[in-house]
Amino acid sequence: MRESGAAVLDVHAHHAERGFWRTYVFSTDHKMIGKQYLSLGLFWAVVGGLLAHVMRWQLAWPETAVPGWGEVGPETYNVLVTMHGTIMVFFVAMPILLGAFGNFLIPLMIGARDMAFPRLNMLSVWVFALASLVLLVSFFIPGGAASAGWTGYPPLSAKAEYTGVNWGMDLWILAHALEFAAFLMGGVNYLTTAIALRVPGMTFFRLPLVIWQLLTATTLFLLSVGPLIAGAVMLLLDRIIGTHFYAAEGGGDPLLWQHLFWFFGHPEVYVILLPAVGLVLDVLPVFARKPIFGYRWIIYSTIAAGGLSFIVWAHHMFVSGMDPRLAMPFSITTILISVPFAFIMFAMIATLWKGSIRFDTPMLWALGFVAMFIVGGLTGIFNGSAPADIYISDTYFVVAHFHYTLFSSVVFGGFAGFYFWFPKMFGRLLSEPLGKIHFWLTLVFFNVTFFPLHNIGLAGMMRRIANPLEYEFLVPHQWINVVATVGGMLLLASQIPFVVNVVWSLLAGKTAPKNPWGANTLEWTAPSPPPHLNWGETLPVVYRGAYEYSSPEVAEDWLPQDRTLAARSR
């Protein structure tokens, strides 16, 4: 008898028997769904990157037309700011870090044949594709795309006459609603799969850390998005049928949106950060050939940080006009949250201590993440403490801060994972020299682009202004904007080796062996790429934790999770 529809997979759904559509388009295979999320995320990364390029050009040379785009007025600039933020957070970071890596890694690392609810999983990626379509369409409708900032603060977002954008704003809300639905379906799937479908021997404290990070991120998302959905319903009703939730003249309060948005928005940054931290945590020990430092304390720190992330949100609102007495408690919780993250960073560095480090491409990206994220983490302390934040709020210092945290998560963390798992995903090896060129160029030009923004922020340049030359006090600092813009263009150009590398590898790359890096976790026991349902007749059984590198028990310097001590090779 069937225990439930979810517990038994379709026996007839064997890979070779499926046609093109069921294999590549309407697939229920978690690996294909992960790749679909990856493709959509990369598509949006190109769009978001081009929007950033137009913005940067406008800021460096405000009086000249942007090549290939034309004149950028203040209204267009607002669209650029809004859509760049929206796209990068919700349509690049989420689908790549959570959608792609979550789908690809969770079943493979816990020894499951697929997700707990494969059809729900397919629905998730297609709802996300619909969200993408809605957002894309919003660029081309009368009035253009949303322009009330990626945070969509009312009253700016609540009334069409304030921004001149009507339909674009409604579609923006709709795209978010669809995206949240997609990730709710994905999130329920991730958590259920990891709770219910672990292979025998895979206890919670033998899970690879990236799984812990993905699960914590998913939990944060599930528990924080509700109030924002409620808030979005209220915003839509304010816009469409004239309720007064955010209109002070009708008894509402515009600050309400900021509370609801940031109650979600702050956990959301950890929804992006934690999977990246997890990817890096799983790459570091493989290339240091050493067990991870403080496995359990990393888990406890992650959970602590997740819990604290629910009570820090008002640090985004120190200058919003909320009761100033709230500033101190939220400063304290914000600075407190740096303790567990500092622990994780120390654990990363301690993992390297006395390891025999191999500087392969994934390791370079992982080390890049550690270095760059620490810069972003340190500037976060300035932003989190109210007296400092009141001075730097809404300046480019904040822009520099969150690009050091988010860019390091999505790009450095994401590429660490991408270069590491690419052989497993596609069955081909990437070129190491091209990967290293990609890394070093990205590292250098990332810093050229974003480090100067700290300085111009401290000099007083505000966010979201279309023309810095209109402000006399910024004119002497305009050279900083030019440096950042040139850096930004070179940063975009630095991605060319990546594209070449991937295309070359997919067409003519060397076939990847099962376990090219000598890693311990279960996905490396499956073929590269794993077939539908991942393993053949029998599933692996787990006997040990994920990080037993350089163990004295065996001759090799790795000890896979599915090897018994009886089968030791010495």
Place this chain on the structure above:
Amino acid sequence: MAIRTEAQAIPGILPGKVGVWWFLASEIMLFGGLIATFIVFRLGSTGWHGDAAHLSVPIGATNTLVLLTSSLTMVQAFAKAEDVNERGLRNNLALTILMGLAFLGIKAIEYSSEVWAGYTPASGIFWSFYYTMTGLHALHVLAGAIVNSILLGAGRLRNPLRLELAGLYWHFVDIVWIFLFPLLYLA
């Protein structure tokens, strides 16, 4: 060659149940955010009591009774399913659906009488909250009735687990109303 593909759920863990509980957790946060917002606004403003007095407590109380009773029949349906009493199961499930629809019907009558009296969602902040909270809840009742109807229409129910999952959701919707009724009608 087909691989035997039991997804090896750990014995004693039912994936469907785990999934529904996580879904309900996010639903709790959705209504929790809305209710918390309402309470903060209610505590911080004056003159709401006058608006709330225009709601009809008898109609609200009747609806509360209807919805609570429907939870009882839902539990009964599950109990009959475990006893393999197909007929009792179907009767109780049909009663649950009917009471859900009755709740929606009464709510619709209530809405129209309020709109005729001039109280629309745009009439003030209390009415904005009232229509949004009860409207969102009504959509959930509708969704539950649809889920139950699918179970009823699917013919012989071989697996009581599905009924239990639908029941979890139905009771959740019921509990939300238990918060909404006193907050909106009585407070």
